[in-house]
Amino acid sequence: MDIASLLGIVGGAAMIVMSVLTSGGTLGGIIDIPSVFMTIGGSYFAMFIAAPLKKALGMFKIMGKAFKVPDFGEKNIVINMQALSEKARREGILALEDGLDDLEDPFMKMGLRLVVDGTDGNIIRAIMENEMTQVENRHMEWIGLINAWAGFAPGFGMMGTVLGLIGMLNNLEDKSSLGPNMAVALITTLYGSMMANWLITPFSTKLANQNALEMRSKEMIIEGVLAIQAGENPRIMAQKLLTYLDPVTRKAIEADVLKD
Numbered sequence: 001m002d003i004a005s006l007l008g009i010v011g012g013a014a015m016i017v018m019s020v021l022t023s024g025g026t027l028g029g030i031i032d033i034p035s036v037f038m039t040i041g042g043s044y045f046a047m048f049i050a051a052p053l054k055k056a057l058g059m060f061k062i063m064g065k066a067f068k069v070p071d072f073g074e075k076n077i078v079i080n081m082q083a084l085s086e087k088a089r090r091e092g093i094l095a096l097e098d099g100l101d102d103l104e105d106p107f108m109k110m111g112l113r114l115v116v117d118g119t120d121g122n123i124i125r126a127i128m129e130n131e132m133t134q135v136e137n138r139h140m141e142w143i144g145l146i147n148a149w150a151g152f153a154p155g156f157g158m159m160g161t162v163l164g165l166i167g168m169l170n171n172l173e174d175k176s177s178l179g180p181n182m183a184v185a186l187i188t189t190l191y192g193s194m195m196a197n198w199l200i201t202p203f204s205t206k207l208a209n210q211n212a213l214e215m216r217s218k219e220m221i222i223e224g225v226l227a228i229q230a231g232e233n234p235r236i237m238a239q240k241l242l243t244y245l246d247p248v249t250r251k252a253i254e255a256d257v258l259k260d
Contacts, residue, residue, distance in 0.1 A: 009199070043153040044149065050148050059142070062142045063146060065210065066207060072217035073217065075252075078224075078238055081220075081221075111221060129222065132219070142207070143208055146204040147200075153195035161189045220241050223241060
């Protein structure tokens with residue numbers, strides 16, 4: 001589990017509570033059920049208009065990925081690619097066919113299958129890059145829907161505030177209720193802002209970061225596959241792939257990968 005996501009939710013809630021209490025307010029003063037219906041319920045059901053039913057219902061599953069620590073196996077990509085490159089240089093490209101079914105990564109398997117079939121390098125790159133683009137497009141479509149929800153929430157919060165003000169103005173003769181009614185009217189704006197800035201937008205940001213990491217791993221695979229297809233020196237290929245890694249990860253495997 002990604003502790004950072006859990007810490008962000010729990011810590012954010014704690015800071016909100018502390019802010020309310022230290023300012024002399026009470027938790028009961030910021031809890032309003034009609035405002036919950038308006039901001040959370042209203043903005044979510046707006047997603048059924050903005051997106052197909054399947055996607056509107058599936059958003060929570062996608063957002064749940066923010067609680068998982070992704071592992072796209074960058075270390076294994078470098079190690080496996082170097083081993084495959086050495087095998088291809090020793091035994092020939094066709095020798096790679098024997099181990100293709102043992103590969104867990106379907107993207108790597110697809111690329112190496114093209115190599116074994118004798119496909120031109122430019123065609124291999126075009127096919128793999130198109131596959132990578134389609135994967136990223138699917139990811140960004142989900143992220144775009146989540147961002148849309150983040151945009152709807154403050155709008156519904158403002159609508160709730162307007163409705164509250166209308167109710168308040170209809171009862172101006174009761175001066176003692178003006179203050180409490182104004183406070184309740186503003187709670188929907190608070191809820192909408194909290195949803196957008198504390199929860200939904202951070203979820204989409206983390207998912208976008210995960211997408212970037214996955215695309216980086218696929219770029220590494222493409223470079224490795226093309227290096228094997230071109231018959232590059234395995235050591236040179238490994239050095240090329242290591243440039244994709246952060247300094248800490250690179251240092252951890254560099255000694256083993258580039259050993260003489």
